[in-house]
Amino acid sequence: MNTLGKECRAGWASARGYESSFNPLQLVGADEIQAILAAVRRGELPADFQSKLGRLRFGDLRQSAIEQHCRLFFEMLLACHGGDFHDLTVEQFELVARVLAYVRKENDVIPDYLPLGFTDDHQEVRAASSELSTVLQGFKAWRLKNQVPSLWVRCRA
Numbered sequence: 001m002n003t004l005g006k007e008c009r010a011g012w013a014s015a016r017g018y019e020s021s022f023n024p025l026q027l028v029g030a031d032e033i034q035a036i037l038a039a040v041r042r043g044e045l046p047a048d049f050q051s052k053l054g055r056l057r058f059g060d061l062r063q064s065a066i067e068q069h070c071r072l073f074f075e076m077l078l079a080c081h082g083g084d085f086h087d088l089t090v091e092q093f094e095l096v097a098r099v100l101a102y103v104r105k106e107n108d109v110i111p112d113y114l115p116l117g118f119t120d121d122h123q124e125v126r127a128a129s130s131e132l133s134t135v136l137q138g139f140k141a142w143r144l145k146n147q148v149p150s151l152w153v154r155c156r157a
Contacts, residue, residue, distance in 0.1 A: 001026045024109045024120055032101040033094075040077045040097075052112075060104050062122045062134045069125045070103055076139045084146065099128045 011142040039046050045053070049070075056067035073096045080084035080093060088096075102124050106112045129136060 002081075002119055011140060025102055025126060027108055028098050028105070032105065033097050036077075036097045036101045036104070040074070040081045043067045043078060047076060047103070049100075052104065056118070059118075063118055066118060066121050066125050069129055070100060072136070073128070074141070076136070079139070079142070083140055085139060087135050087142075090131060092135060096132070099124050127153060 035046065039049075039074050044050075048131075053067045056063040059067075070104070076085065076088065077093065077096055077100075080088045103106060103121045111119060132150055
């Protein structure tokens with residue numbers, strides 16, 4: 001994890017009264033990560049997660065950012081799993097899967113049904129985005145070069 005990611009997590013944890021070594025992503029179980037990986041193999045988000053992201057899309061700016069980043073993260077995992085995008089390390093792949101599993105959880109550090117329930121989700125998405133900024137930029141460039149042209153062809157047909 002880069003220094004900024006550590007500082008973000010440490011700052012968030014101390015603001016909430018947690019030890020700076022506390023990492024909310026530790027709440028994600030192996031079965032929850034496996035469910036995300038199974039979704040990547042199937043090529044589609046689980047229905048409950050798809051529904052949650054749909055609700056977040058129409059929320060406030062923070063919620064919308066969570067939704068957009070989660071969809072981008074999932075698309076990157078799909079491209080990596082399919083062997084098309086090669087810039088993601090195993091550790092980065094696992095981090096993205098863990099963050100997606102965390103956001104999918106309703107009862108995490110701050111349960112999502114509470115008024116500020118997405119604060120922790122947003123913090124984890126931001127920390128991962130910051131840590132993976134170079135690879136995310138590379139993925140966006142790869143997607144523009146390799147996937148967008150085929151979308152234009154389909155639109156013209």
